[in-house]
Structures are given as structure tokens and as C-alpha cells.
Amino acid sequence: xxxxxxxxxTVSAMLFCLGLLGVxxxxxxLVIYMSLELMLNAANLALVAFSRFNENLTGQxxxxxxxxxxxxxxxxxxxxxxALYRKRQSAHVEDLTSLKL
Amino acid sequence: MALPDILFYLFAFLTLLFGVLVVANPxxxxxxxxxxxxxxxxxxxxxxxxxxxxxxxxxxQILVYAGAVMVLxxxxxxxxxxxxxxxxxxNLFGIVTGTGAVLGLGFLLTRTIWGGDLEQAANPRVIGxxxxxxxxxxxxxxxxxPFEIVSVLxxxxxxxxxxxxxxxxx
Numbered sequence: 103x104x105x106x107x108x109x110x111x112t113v114s115a116m117l118f119c120l121g122l123l124g125v126x127x128x129x130x131x132l133v134i135y136m137s138l139e140l141m142l143n144a145a146n147l148a149l150v151a152f153s154r155f156n157e158n159l160t161g162q163x164x165x166x167x168x169x170x171x172x173x174x175x176x177x178x179x180x181x182x183x184x185a186l187y188r189k190r191q192s193a194h195v196e197d198l199t200s201l202k203l
Numbered sequence: 204m205a206l207p208d209i210l211f212y213l214f215a216f217l218t219l220l221f222g223v224l225v226v227a228n229p230x231x232x233x234x235x236x237x238x239x240x241x242x243x244x245x246x247x248x249x250x251x252x253x254x255x256x257x258x259x260x261x262x263x264q265i266l267v268y269a270g271a272v273m274v275l276x277x278x279x280x281x282x283x284x285x286x287x288x289x290x291x292x293x294n295l296f297g298i299v300t301g302t303g304a305v306l307g308l309g310f311l312l313t314r315t316i317w318g319g320d321l322e323q324a325a326n327p328r329v330i331g332x333x334x335x336x337x338x339x340x341x342x343x344x345x346x347x348x349p350f351e352i353v354s355v356l357x358x359x360x361x362x363x364x365x366x367x368x369x370x371x372x373x
Contacts, residue, residue: 104208105207105208105211105212106321106323107321107323108316108317108321109211109215110211110251110255111316111321112313112316112317113215113218113219113251115309115312115313115316116219116222116309117218117219117222118312119305119306119308119309119312120219120222120223120225120226121222121226122305122308123226123227123301123302123305124225124226124227126297126301126302126304126305127226127227127297127298127301127302128226130234130285132234132237132238132276132279132280132283132285133225133226133234133237135276136225136234136237136238136241136276137225137226139241139268139272140222140225140226140241140244143244143245143248143268146248146260146264147248147251147252150251150252150255150257150260150331151255153255153257153329153331154255154256154257154327154329154331155321155323155324155327156322156323156324157324157327157328157329158329159329159331159335159336159339160339162257162259162260162331162336162339163336163339163340163346165257165260166259166260166263166336166340167349167353169260169263169264169267169268170267170353170356170357171353171356172268172272173267173271173272173357174356174357174359174360175360176272176275176276177275177360177361177364178360178363178364178367180275180276180279181363181364181367181368182367183279183283184279184282184283184367184368185367185368187283193283193285
């Protein structure tokens with residue numbers, strides 16, 4: 103069977119689920135953040151696959167913007183984590199519960 | 204099976220394998236290991252991008268993600284000086300329900316992908332090299348405003364990061 107859009111989308115979906123699993127199961131803020139990156143990348147893969155199999159470059163432009171925004175987002179998020187660590191001396195989500203009701 | 208198909212299965216397998224090792228590495232709970240495997244995941248994914256003829260994005264993926272973003276991650280991990288993540292009390296209920304929810308989502312996504320008839324070209328010819336993407340970005344007009352907004356966004360993010368990383372937050 104020829105590799106088509108479905109195959110790429112399946113890989114993308116599995117990668118997204120992996121990232122989601124990481125966000126849910128891991129307890130380290132940094133690893134959770136890496137899992138978020140994994141989910142973003144899965145979406146990128148789906149967009150590039152759609153772009154390829156619909157003969158339209160718009161999806162790839164979208165991915166271009168996503169990568170740019172993700173770079174900015176990572177910088178801000180990591181700065182937040184560093185600031186949080188300075189205050190709490192911990193990168194564990196279980197220690198960061200001051201917003202918990 | 205043609206060579207691109209074999210390469211697809213190879214890169215897809217590598218991407219998913221390294222992805223698993225990012226999230227649940229059975230040998231190490233160290234964030235540095237996760238970061239290294241994330242680099243490998245991103246590189247394997249760049250291979251998939253090349254197979255999809257998105258050459259520019261494959262290069263950008265390696266440069267920006269594997270280069271800049273992951274270096275940032277590693278810097279922060281070194282800065283925080285995290286000890287090996289010690290095992291805490293495992294919340295079995297959370298693990299079971301979380302995994303169940305994710306499996307359900309995966310099942311739904313796979314069913315949707317394979318159930319409907321996706322519209323796709325039989326012999327796609329679109330090539331996402333630098334020239335094509337540059338023409339799309341700068342001559343069609345619809346992406347000019349987003350492009351400028353993104354540049355402002357990067358500036359804002361830079362200022363924000365500098366403010367956040369100052370010694371005392373006011």
C-alpha cells in the first residue's frame with residue numbers, strides 16, 4: 103500500500119497522544135514543557151502533510167509561523183520556569199499548588 | 204515497496220520511538236535525557252518533512268528546534284541544577300484515567316483518519332523549497348501582515364524574557 107496522507111496523519115496523531123500522555127503523567131515542569139513541544143510538532147507534521155497532499159503551500163506557511171511563535175513561546179516559558187524555580191526551589195508540579203483552591 | 208515508502212516507515216518508527224523515550228524513558232528520569240531524545244525526535248521529523256518535499260521547513264526545523272530551542276532547554280536544565288527526579292507517591296488513579304483518556308483520543312483520531320475519505324492528490328507535485336515559500340510569503344499579500352506581527356511578537360517576547368529574568372521581580 104502506497105504511503106499517503108493517512109499514514110502521515112496517523113504518525114502525527116500518535117505523536118500528539120504521546121505528548122499529551124507526557125503532559126498528564128510526568129511531574130517535572132521541564133519535561134511537561136518538552137511534551138508540549140512534541141504536541142506542537144505533531145500538529146506541524148499534520149499541517150505539512152495536508153499541504154503536500156492538497157498541493158497547496160498554505161499549510162507550510164502556517165508551520166513556518168508556528169515554528170516562529172513556538173520559539174518565542176519557549177523563551178518566555180523557560181524564563182517563567184526559571185523565575186518560579188528562584189521563588190520555590192522546585193520544578194515539580196506537585197510543589198506548585200498556590201493556585202489550588 | 205519504493206524507497207520513499209521504506210524511508211517513511213523508518214523515519215516514522217524513529218520519530219515515535221524517540222518520542223516514547225522523551226515521555227517515558229525506562230532507564231532514566233533525568234530531564235537531560237528527555238531533552239536529548241527530543242532533539243532526536245525533531246531530527247527524525249525533519250526527515251519526514253524532507254519526504255513531504257518541505258525542504259525549507261526541514262532545515263528550519265533542525266536550525267530552530269534542534270538548534271536554538273533545545274539549547275535553550277539544556278541551558279535552563281543546567282541552570283536549575285535538577286537532581287535526579289526521585290520517585291514520589293504514584294497516583295494510580297491519575298495514571299489509569301489519564302492513559303485511558305489519551306487512548307480514547309488516539310482511537311478517535313485514528314478512526315477519523317481512516318474512516319472518512321480524505322481528499323488527496325494522487326501524485327502530489329508541490330515542492331516547499333525556499334523559493335516557493337518566499338514567493339508565497341512575500342508576493343501574495345495575505346501573509347505580509349502576519350509576518351510583520353510575528354516580528355513584533357518576537358521583540359515583545361525578547362523584552363518579556365529579559366524582564367522576567369531580572370533578579371528581583373517588582
